[in-house]
Amino acid sequence: MKRLTLAALLLASAAPALAQASGPIDPRVAKLRDAALTDDVAYDIVEGMTTEVGQRLAGTEAEARARTWSVAKLKALGFKNVRIETYRMPVWERGEERAEIVAPFPQKLHLAALGNSGATPAQGIEADMVIFPTYADLAAAPDGSLAGKIAYVGNTMPKTQDGSSYGQAGVARFAGPALAARKGAAAIVIRSIGTDTHRLPHTGTTYFRNGVAPIPAAALSVPDAKLIEAMAKRGKPIRMKLLLTPRQVGEQESGNVIAEVPGTDPNAGIVLIGGHLDSWDLATGAIDDASGVAITAAAAKRILDSGKRPRRTIRVVWFGAEEVGGFGGRDYAAKHGKERHAIAAESDFGADKVWRFESTLPDSATPVADRLATALAPLGIVRGTAGGGDGADIEPIIAGGVAGVDLNQSGLDYFDVHHTPDDTLDRVDPEKLRQNVAAWTAMLAIVADAPEEIGPVVRAVR
Amino acid sequence: MKRLTLAALLLASAAPALAQASGPIDPRVAKLRDAALTDDVAYDIVEGMTTEVGQRLAGTEAEARARTWSVAKLKALGFKNVRIETYRMPVWERGEERAEIVAPFPQKLHLAALGNSGATPAQGIEADMVIFPTYADLAAAPDGSLAGKIAYVGNTMPKTQDGSSYGQAGVARFAGPALAARKGAAAIVIRSIGTDTHRLPHTGTTYFRNGVAPIPAAALSVPDAKLIEAMAKRGKPIRMKLLLTPRQVGEQESGNVIAEVPGTDPNAGIVLIGGHLDSWDLATGAIDDASGVAITAAAAKRILDSGKRPRRTIRVVWFGAEEVGGFGGRDYAAKHGKERHAIAAESDFGADKVWRFESTLPDSATPVADRLATALAPLGIVRGTAGGGDGADIEPIIAGGVAGVDLNQSGLDYFDVHHTPDDTLDRVDPEKLRQNVAAWTAMLAIVADAPEEIGPVVRAVR
Numbered sequence: 001m002k003r004l005t006l007a008a009l010l011l012a013s014a015a016p017a018l019a020q021a022s023g024p025i026d027p028r029v030a031k032l033r034d035a036a037l038t039d040d041v042a043y044d045i046v047e048g049m050t051t052e053v054g055q056r057l058a059g060t061e062a063e064a065r066a067r068t069w070s071v072a073k074l075k076a077l078g079f080k081n082v083r084i085e086t087y088r089m090p091v092w093e094r095g096e097e098r099a100e101i102v103a104p105f106p107q108k109l110h111l112a113a114l115g116n117s118g119a120t121p122a123q124g125i126e127a128d129m130v131i132f133p134t135y136a137d138l139a140a141a142p143d144g145s146l147a148g149k150i151a152y153v154g155n156t157m158p159k160t161q162d163g164s165s166y167g168q169a170g171v172a173r174f175a176g177p178a179l180a181a182r183k184g185a186a187a188i189v190i191r192s193i194g195t196d197t198h199r200l201p202h203t204g205t206t207y208f209r210n211g212v213a214p215i216p217a218a219a220l221s222v223p224d225a226k227l228i229e230a231m232a233k234r235g236k237p238i239r240m241k242l243l244l245t246p247r248q249v250g251e252q253e254s255g256n257v258i259a260e261v262p263g264t265d266p267n268a269g270i271v272l273i274g275g276h277l278d279s280w281d282l283a284t285g286a287i288d289d290a291s292g293v294a295i296t297a298a299a300a301k302r303i304l305d306s307g308k309r310p311r312r313t314i315r316v317v318w319f320g321a322e323e324v325g326g327f328g329g330r331d332y333a334a335k336h337g338k339e340r341h342a343i344a345a346e347s348d349f350g351a352d353k354v355w356r357f358e359s360t361l362p363d364s365a366t367p368v369a370d371r372l373a374t375a376l377a378p379l380g381i382v383r384g385t386a387g388g389g390d391g392a393d394i395e396p397i398i399a400g401g402v403a404g405v406d407l408n409q410s411g412l413d414y415f416d417v418h419h420t421p422d423d424t425l426d427r428v429d430p431e432k433l434r435q436n437v438a439a440w441t442a443m444l445a446i447v448a449d450a451p452e453e454i455g456p457v458v459r460a461v462r
Numbered sequence: 463m464k465r466l467t468l469a470a471l472l473l474a475s476a477a478p479a480l481a482q483a484s485g486p487i488d489p490r491v492a493k494l495r496d497a498a499l500t501d502d503v504a505y506d507i508v509e510g511m512t513t514e515v516g517q518r519l520a521g522t523e524a525e526a527r528a529r530t531w532s533v534a535k536l537k538a539l540g541f542k543n544v545r546i547e548t549y550r551m552p553v554w555e556r557g558e559e560r561a562e563i564v565a566p567f568p569q570k571l572h573l574a575a576l577g578n579s580g581a582t583p584a585q586g587i588e589a590d591m592v593i594f595p596t597y598a599d600l601a602a603a604p605d606g607s608l609a610g611k612i613a614y615v616g617n618t619m620p621k622t623q624d625g626s627s628y629g630q631a632g633v634a635r636f637a638g639p640a641l642a643a644r645k646g647a648a649a650i651v652i653r654s655i656g657t658d659t660h661r662l663p664h665t666g667t668t669y670f671r672n673g674v675a676p677i678p679a680a681a682l683s684v685p686d687a688k689l690i691e692a693m694a695k696r697g698k699p700i701r702m703k704l705l706l707t708p709r710q711v712g713e714q715e716s717g718n719v720i721a722e723v724p725g726t727d728p729n730a731g732i733v734l735i736g737g738h739l740d741s742w743d744l745a746t747g748a749i750d751d752a753s754g755v756a757i758t759a760a761a762a763k764r765i766l767d768s769g770k771r772p773r774r775t776i777r778v779v780w781f782g783a784e785e786v787g788g789f790g791g792r793d794y795a796a797k798h799g800k801e802r803h804a805i806a807a808e809s810d811f812g813a814d815k816v817w818r819f820e821s822t823l824p825d826s827a828t829p830v831a832d833r834l835a836t837a838l839a840p841l842g843i844v845r846g847t848a849g850g851g852d853g854a855d856i857e858p859i860i861a862g863g864v865a866g867v868d869l870n871q872s873g874l875d876y877f878d879v880h881h882t883p884d885d886t887l888d889r890v891d892p893e894k895l896r897q898n899v900a901a902w903t904a905m906l907a908i909v910a911d912a913p914e915e916i917g918p919v920v921r922a923v924r
Binding site for chain 1: 509512513514515516517524566567568569570572659660661684685688689692693696745746882883884886887888
């Protein structure tokens with residue numbers, strides 16, 4: 001509070017009055033929201049999916065088992081029109097992964113191949129390293145200067161509540177391997193795109209495009225990366241032995257799981273919500289994204305069980321193959337893009353509390369956004385102004401002119417766990433999960449029943 | 463403070479007066495202690511040992527490299543009589559380790575073999591599991607009832623400041639494998655003896671004695687253990703595939719590294735301090751026990767550099783082969799047990815702050831203990847009454863009648879990291895390390911110069 005100016009204090013004291021501009025909250029919405037604070041459905045879904053399915057890498061038999069499990073669960077919860085929509089997509093699978101420093105100080109390292117990584121020969125490779133503290137340093141290296149070398153890229157990631165540091169630090173993962181390949185590197189290892197200091201690497205997809213041949217590419221755990229940086233400070237050449245044997249297994253089947261709470265007005269537009277069913281292969285995907293599918297389904301079930309059919313159909317989609325390139329979201333848009341959607345909203349940022357609400361609701365629906373802000377404020381949720389429509393799975397449908405509603409979870413601790421073996425049920429706090437369900441329940445109760453027209457929207461540049 | 467009674471408050475207000483019973487602190491001691499709060503030597507040792515040596519499993523070439531590194535470091539710091547004393551001891555080495563649940567829900571697991579574990583065949587084994595929530599449940603199983611099965615033992619460990627929960631929970635590791643073997647088990651996996659929920663297993667030694675043939679024995683990370691317990695609640699049989707290929711490699715050379723600050727009075731008894739040089743093989747052993755050797759050496763160096771030679775010789779020993787059975791401590795006692803020792807003190811409980819001072823100083827040295835309490839109190843250290851002489855390496859010399867002085871570090875977070883791949887430099891807080899150095903410096907300044915006779919002591923039953 002120390003740095004608050006008088007103007008800020010005046011603004012703060014005016015806020016309740018502003019919130020009340022949209023009138024008092026509908027008692028039915030408040031009741032549904034507050035009842036959701038005792039929700040057990042979401043945790044039950046996360047516990048069940050992580051225990052009875054576990055990892056569910058896109059396009060594998062594990063993801064197929066997850067779809068079967070999900071259909072049974074969603075039907076048991078009473079949803080209508082529960083179904084799977086399949087599509088085909090290319091699949092990359094992890095192999096063995098080992099690395100060690102052989103000089104100047106022999107040490108074994110913990111690392112994980114990045115999605116789409118190339119493979120080393122079966123016996124591995126041994127090469128001198130070139131150390132780049134940041135992605136910008138790698139970018140500045142002359143073409144061909146990495147011939148036969150193993151590149152290392154640092155790119156430290158700070159913690160941010162809105163997760164904005166992911167894009168900034170993540171470029172080392174998204175684009176670093178292709179860049180190193182173009183400069184002739186034999187392989188690349190990066191510091192994990194993560195904010196923890198545990199001995200667990202953060203995997204994730206990287207892309208080799210425009211004819212760039214994939215090279216072996218992996219992420220070191222943060223302590224292992226710091227160890228290499230400490231060795232580099234000694235000024236002696238660093239030599240690494242690296243074995244990675246992932247492979248591209250070709251096109252396989254993946255799919256979206258869809259369930260509905262049918263509305264009374266087929267012309268009012270669908271309320272599309274969900275998360276993604278697939279996970280990375282290193283863990284059980286509890287926060288990425290069993291929590292997202294669980295939160296959205298648990299909230300929809302509260303509307304389903306409320307005794308009053310909503311005006312708009314609520315469609316819950318548990319998207320397939322998000323992690324490896326957003327295949328489920330694109331398939332959904334291809335098959336359903338012509339249906340009228342009122343809004344789209346995704347939960348894919350962990351299991352921490354929702355701290356902010358944002359939307360791109362059109363002017364016609366400004367009162368809806370105002371009512372949302374009023375109903376969400378008691379949950380500790382502030383109203384943001386930066387936009388809405390976050391989520392790789394809903395991106396294609398948002399791009400078609402659908403309004404986005406975001407219930408942003410705190411990202412402060414998300415990247416401690418994101419894409420690591422640590423993404424297990426232990427990372428899910430049942431109380432925080434309930435706050436999410438309450439926020440989503442309030443959102444659905446307001447948006448699905450809103451008498452106002454919602455959308456389409458003309459997308460502004462964000 | 464809410465639960466403090468009036469009597470407790472009166473006692474608290476009387477404490478300064480009690481402390482002053484031993485008179486004001488010697489200004490030289492206070493000055494040395496406070497200067498140590500800016501120490502950089504200890505952190506430099508930990509950083510160097512973890513970066514330039516890394517893991518140093520007892521009896522391996524890595525431990526030998528650590529001895530070479532240590533001799534160079536201790537000589538560079540100015541210590542006298544720096545030397546290595548070698549001995550031979552049996553060596554066990556880790557091999558491959560993989561485990562997965564194959565039914566009812568296929569899931570891969572993270573685990574680490576326990577020291578002295580037997581090996582599975584090269585292709586692994588597959589067997590039904592028998593789930594024991596606690597070690598007591600395993601103990602109650604009828605003989606022969608585990609024939610051909612893989613036993614699982616839970617035994618949850620709570621956090622304690624004094625580390626007393628280690629013995630209580632740890633029995634599952636120390637004795638569980640031999641017990642399961644005697645009951646016919648094909649193998650055993652235990653929940654890690656740890657207080658964290660990361661996907662990193664806690665290794666450690668287990669013992670097969672009295673002719674019990676070793677079986678494969680490993681610790682699952684806590685989340686993996688909880689996953690199996692969650693599966694067990696579903697009531698369906700659990701089947702595991704397990705591969706462990708460790709081996710006993712026979713007798714090898716290990717050694718203690720010794721360095722001294724020579725005293726003026728050869729008859730006053732040696733002040734023996736130190737920690738252990740070896741580490742487990744999964745990490746760089748930053749808190750177990752690079753920190754212990756660093757803290758004790760850094761404190762001794764402050765006496766060495768103080769401009770006044772101490773009355774008693776301070777002998778710093780970096781013991782070898784502690785983790786795998788205390789071989790270095792026994793070798794030291796065999797070679798030096800007949801020399802007069804005034805006290806022995808070991809730092810082997812991490813890098814957290816010292817919270818308690820205890821000792822078994824004899825009655826003749828009660829004023830020394832009082833002065834210690836007075837000098838340590840400003841560092842936030844309370845005086846305990848339970849004894850002294852903790853530390854596997856000094857146990858044999860203590861058993862011979864030497865007084866023990868303990869500077870107990872907080873164990874609340876120690877078992878989050880203990881014996882896991884996470885025991886790296888990231889776990890060491892330089893400020894907390896400095897508090898340790900200050901406590902040890904004050905202790906040395908008082909004990910090494912005390913005019914009183916110290917020891918031998920008659921060991922009371924503790």
